[in-house]
Amino acid sequence: xxxxxxxxxxxxxxxxxxxxxxxxxxxxxxxxxxxxxxxxxxxxxxxxxxxxxxxxxxxxxxxxxxxxxxxxxxxxxxxxxxxxxxxxxxxxxxxxxxxxxxxxxxxxxxxxxxxxxxxxxxxxxxxxxxxxxxxxxxxxxxxxxxxxxxxxxxxxxxxxxxxxxxxxxxxxxxxxxxxxxxxxxxxxxxxxxxxxxxxxxxxxxxxxxxxxxxxxxxxxxxxxxxxxxxxxxxxxxxxxxxxxxxxxxxxxxxxxxxxxxxxxxxxxxxxxxxxxxxxxxxxxxxxxxxxxxxxxxxxxxxxxxxxxxxxxxxxxxxxxxxxxxxxxxxxxxxxxxxxxxxxxxxxxxxxxxxxxxxxxxxxxxxxxxxxxxxxxxxxxxxxxxxxxxxxxxxxxxxxxxxxxxxxxxxxxxxxxxxxxxxxxxxxxxxxxxxxxxxxxxxxxxxxxxxxxxxxxxxxxxxxxxxxxxxxxxxxxxxxxxxxxxxxxxxxxxxxxxxxxxxx
Amino acid sequence: xxxxxxxxxxxxxxxxxxxxxxxxxxxxxxxxxxxxxxxxxxxxxxxxxxxxxxxxxxxxxxxxxxxxxxxxxxxxxxxxxxxxxxxxxxxxxxxxxxxxxxxxxxxxxxxxxxxxxxxxxxxxxxxxxxxxxxxxxxxxxxxxxxxxxxxxxxxxxxxxxxxxxxxxxxxxx
Numbered sequence: 001x002x003x004x005x006x007x008x009x010x011x012x013x014x015x016x017x018x019x020x021x022x023x024x025x026x027x028x029x030x031x032x033x034x035x036x037x038x039x040x041x042x043x044x045x046x047x048x049x050x051x052x053x054x055x056x057x058x059x060x061x062x063x064x065x066x067x068x069x070x071x072x073x074x075x076x077x078x079x080x081x082x083x084x085x086x087x088x089x090x091x092x093x094x095x096x097x098x099x100x101x102x103x104x105x106x107x108x109x110x111x112x113x114x115x116x117x118x119x120x121x122x123x124x125x126x127x128x129x130x131x132x133x134x135x136x137x138x139x140x141x142x143x144x145x146x147x148x149x150x151x152x153x154x155x156x157x158x159x160x161x162x163x164x165x166x167x168x169x170x171x172x173x174x175x176x177x178x179x180x181x182x183x184x185x186x187x188x189x190x191x192x193x194x195x196x197x198x199x200x201x202x203x204x205x206x207x208x209x210x211x212x213x214x215x216x217x218x219x220x221x222x223x224x225x226x227x228x229x230x231x232x233x234x235x236x237x238x239x240x241x242x243x244x245x246x247x248x249x250x251x252x253x254x255x256x257x258x259x260x261x262x263x264x265x266x267x268x269x270x271x272x273x274x275x276x277x278x279x280x281x282x283x284x285x286x287x288x289x290x291x292x293x294x295x296x297x298x299x300x301x302x303x304x305x306x307x308x309x310x311x312x313x314x315x316x317x318x319x320x321x322x323x324x325x326x327x328x329x330x331x332x333x334x335x336x337x338x339x340x341x342x343x344x345x346x347x348x349x350x351x352x353x354x355x356x357x358x359x360x361x362x363x364x365x366x367x368x369x370x371x372x373x374x375x376x377x378x379x380x381x382x383x384x385x386x387x388x389x390x391x392x393x394x395x396x397x398x399x400x401x402x403x404x405x406x407x408x409x410x411x412x413x414x415x416x417x418x419x420x421x422x423x424x425x426x427x428x429x430x431x432x433x434x435x436x437x438x439x440x441x442x443x444x445x446x447x448x449x450x451x452x453x454x455x456x457x458x459x460x461x462x463x464x465x466x467x468x469x470x471x472x473x474x475x476x477x478x479x480x481x482x483x484x485x486x487x488x489x490x491x492x493x494x495x496x497x498x499x500x501x502x503x
Numbered sequence: 504x505x506x507x508x509x510x511x512x513x514x515x516x517x518x519x520x521x522x523x524x525x526x527x528x529x530x531x532x533x534x535x536x537x538x539x540x541x542x543x544x545x546x547x548x549x550x551x552x553x554x555x556x557x558x559x560x561x562x563x564x565x566x567x568x569x570x571x572x573x574x575x576x577x578x579x580x581x582x583x584x585x586x587x588x589x590x591x592x593x594x595x596x597x598x599x600x601x602x603x604x605x606x607x608x609x610x611x612x613x614x615x616x617x618x619x620x621x622x623x624x625x626x627x628x629x630x631x632x633x634x635x636x637x638x639x640x641x642x643x644x645x646x647x648x649x650x651x652x653x654x655x656x657x658x659x660x661x662x663x664x665x666x667x668x669x670x671x672x673x674x675x676x
Contacts, residue, residue: 320644447645448615454608468649488614489517495616496599502619502644 005149008073008086012118015137019065021112022136027061033214064089074135076149083123083150085133097123097133103295103319105147107140110285119143123150151290181341183268183281183334187312191265191336192258194306195314195435200256265335270345277348279332291332293349295319297445297471297502300331301342302437312336315345318471320502346440350426354440357423363462363478367415374407410434420476422487427467429474443491445469445502451488453481470502518597520614525593525604531634532655536589538630544578594653596664601641603651615651617671619643625661626652637661641668 028035038045067089074085083102085095104124113120113136121143123133138146266283273290280288300316307313315334334345347353379400386393413433421428429439446467453463463481465488467474476484551570554561587607595602600616626638637658641651656664 447619447643448613448649448651450611450613450649452606452609452611455610466648468643468645470644470646473645473648485519485521486514489519490512490514492520492600492614492616493512493517496618499618 005076005146006078008075008084009142010073011069011135011137012139012142013069014116015118016062016065016069017116018113018118018137019068020062023061023065025112027057033210036214072135074133076146083133085135095133099150102150103292104290105150106287106289107143107147108282108285108287113137114285121146180272181270181337181344183265183336185262185266187336187338188262188265188268189258190307190310190312191314192261193254194304194310194312195335196257196260197253200253200260203260204252204256261335265333268335270334272348277345279334289332291317291319293351296349297441297469298474299346299349299440300437301346301440302432302435304435307336308436311338313339313342315342317349320470350440350442352425354426354428355423356421356428357426358421358483360420360422360476360479360483362415362418362476363460364415365460365462366418366478367411370411370415371408374411375404378403418476420479427474429476439474441467441469441474443494444498445471446491446495447502449488449491451484457481520600520602520612523595523597523602525595525602527593528589528653528655529636529657531636531657532631533589534634535628535630535636535655536585540582540585543581547574547577592654594656596667601651601668603653613649613651615641615643615649617668619645620668620672623665623668623672625665627658631655639664 038050068087071089071092072085072087074083076082077084077096080096081099083097083099085093085097087093087095102123104122106122106124108120108122109118110120116137118137119140121133121135121138135143263283265281267286268279268281271278271280276293277291278288279291280286296317297320298318300318301313302316303313314336317332317334319332337345343353382393382400410433414431417430417432417436419430421430425442427441427443431437431439447470448468450466450468451463452465457463457478461481462478463484464475464477464479465484555567584607588605591605591607591610593604599618600614601620602612602614604610604612621642621644624640624642626640627636628638631637631654635658636655638652638654639656639661641653643649
C-alpha cells in the first residue's frame with residue numbers, strides 16, 4: 001500500500017515518547033553538574049519537594065512533546081517538487097527542500113528510538129550547512145517508502161537532464177542489495193588500537209576537567225577531599241608515579257579508543273544498490289547513509305605504520321558541500337577495510353582503481369621553511385621570554401632538545417611523504433608524518449585552480465598550486481612549476497572541452 | 504559518430520594560462536586605492552592623538568617615541584604595498600575561463616573555467632560608485648577559497664562581463 005505523501009503527515013504517535021526522551025536528555029545534559037550535586041546530597045533535601053518538582057517537570061515536558069508532535073507535519077509537494085516540513089509550537093517554521101537538491105536520505109535509529117520501535121529520517125542537501133529536514137519518529141516502512149520517493153524523484157530529474165547518466169544508471173540499475181563489504185569485529189579492534197589517539201585524549205581531558213571543575217565549584221565537604229588529593233600528589237611526585245601515570249594513560253586511551261570505535265562502527269556493512277552505496281553501522285544507534293558515486297569529490301585513504309603491518313586502511317569520502325566548517329562532519333568514514341575491499345570501494349566510486357603516475361616532489365626549501373616555523377620561531381620565543389621577561393623558564397631547558405628531535409623528525413617525515421602523483425584520470429596527493437594520507441581526486445572535479453609563486457622562486461622554477469573542489473581544497477607547495485603549469489593547462493583543457501558534470 | 508576522433512593531444516601545444524596578457528585594473532581605481540590609503544593613515548594618526556588628548560597620563564615620553572618611530576615605517580610599508588598591489592592586479596577573460604592575478608611578494612593566479620561558475624554578482628562600494636566603478640564577483644561550488652573578486656572595472660564593462668558570464672553559464676545548462 002502506498003501512502004499519499006501529498007497530504008501533510010504526522011509522525012508516529014509513539015513518537016511523542018521519543019520527543020519526550022530527547023527533551024529530557026537535553027535538559028539532563030544541560031544540568032548534569034547540578035543533578036550530580038543533588039544526588040550526592042540526596043539525604044539532606046526534602047524528598048517531597050524533589051518528587052513534586054520532578055513530576056511538574058515531567059508533565060511540562062510531556063505537554064511540550066505532545067504539542068511538538070501535533071505541530072510537526074511533513075508532505076511531498078509533487079507540483080513544486082518540494083519536500084515540506086512544518087514545525088514549531090509558537091514559532092512556526094516551514095522548511096521546503098527542493099527534491100533535486102537532496103543529496104542523501106539517512107534512516108537512523110538511536111537507542112531510544114530502538115526501544116520505542118521507530119526510526120529517524122534525515123534529509124541532507126547540498127546547499128546548506130546543517131541537516132535541513134529531520135523527522136524524529138517514523139515507522140520503518142513509512143521511512144523506507146518516503147526515502148525511495150524522495151530519491152526516486154531525483155533519479156528521474158537526472159535522467160531527464162542527462163542522457164549519459166541515465167544509460168550508465170540503467171546498466172547498474174539491477175537491484176543488487178547484497179552487502180559486498182562487511183567490516184569484521186577483528187578489523188574494528190585493529191582500528192581501535194591503531195588510530196584516533198588524539199581525539200580520545202581530547203575526550204578524556206574534557207571529561208576529567210569537567211569533573212574536576214565541578215568538584216571544585218560545588219559542595220563544602222568536597223574541599224576536604226581536594227586537600228587530601230593535593231597532598232597525595234605532592235608526596236608521590238616521583239619518576240615512578242609519572243611512568244605509572246603514562247602507562248595508565250596509554251592503557252585508558254587504548255581502551256576508550258577501542259570502545260569508541262566499536263560503538264560507532266559496529267556491524268559496518270556496505271551494500272550496493274542502484275549504482276550507489278548504502279552504508280549502515282553503529283552498535284547503539286544504527287546509522288545508514290546513501291552514497292552516490294557521482295557526488296563524491298575527494299576520497300582520502302589513510303593508514304599509519306601499525307595499520308600497514310595489520311593490513312588495514314581507512315577511507316574517508318568527501319562529498320560536495322557548500323560551507324567549509326562542516327566539511328569534516330559531512331565526510332563519510334569507512335574504518336578498517338582490507339586492501340582488497342578498499343580497492344573494491346574505490347573502483348566502484350571511480351569506475352577504475354586509481355593508480356599513481358608521474359611523481360612530483362617538493363623542493364627542499366619547503367622542509368627548511370617548516371622547520372623554521374615549527375622549531376625556529378618557538379625557540380626564538382623561548383629564548384626571548386627567558387632573556388627579557390622571566391628567566392625561570394630556563395629551568396625547563398632540558399625540554400628543548402627533546403622538542404627539537406621530535407618535531408624535527410615529524411617535519412622530516414612529512415617532507416619525505418609529501419608527494420603529488422598525476423596521471424590521466426587521477427590526481428593523488430600524499431602527505432602526513434605518522435598517518436600516511438592519500439587524497440584522490442579526478443581532474444574533472446576541479447572547480448578552480450590557484451597558483452602562487454614567490455618572486456625569488458621564479459629563477460628556481462618552483463611554485464605552489466591549490467586545486468579547489470566542491471569537497472575541499474588540495475594544495476601542493478614548492479613543486480616543479482613548469483610541470484605543474486603544463487598539467488594545469490591540460491586539466492583546464494579537459495574541463496573546458498567536456499561537459500563532464502562534477503556533481 | 505563519423506566525426507568522432509580521439510587523437511593524442513600534444514600538451515605542449517595547449518593554450519598556456521601563464522602566457523595570457525592581463526588587463527590592468529581601471530585607472531580610476533587607483534583613486535579608490537589612494538583614498539582608502541589616506542583613510543587608514545588618517546585613522547592611525549588620529550587615534551593616538553585623540554587618546555593623548557583625553558588621557559595624557561597614558562603617553563609617557565617613551566611611548567611617543569615608539570609610536571613616532573613605528574608609524575612612519577608602517578605608512579611607507581602599506582603605501583608601497585597598496586600601490587604595487589594595484590599595479591600587480593590584472594584580469595583576463597579567455598574563451599573558456601577567467602583569470603585573475605594579484606600579489607606583491609607572491610604572484611597568485613586563479614583560473615575558473617566558465618562551466619564551473621555557479622553565479623555572478625556585481626558589487627559597488629561607496630567610493631567606487633562615485634567614480635562609476637564596480638566589482639565583479641564570481642562564485643564556484645568550491646567554497647570561499649575559490650571565489651573570485653575583480654575590483655575596479657568600469658560599471659558598463661562590468662555589466663557586460665556579467666552578461667557574458669551569464670550567457671556562458673546559460674549555455675552550459
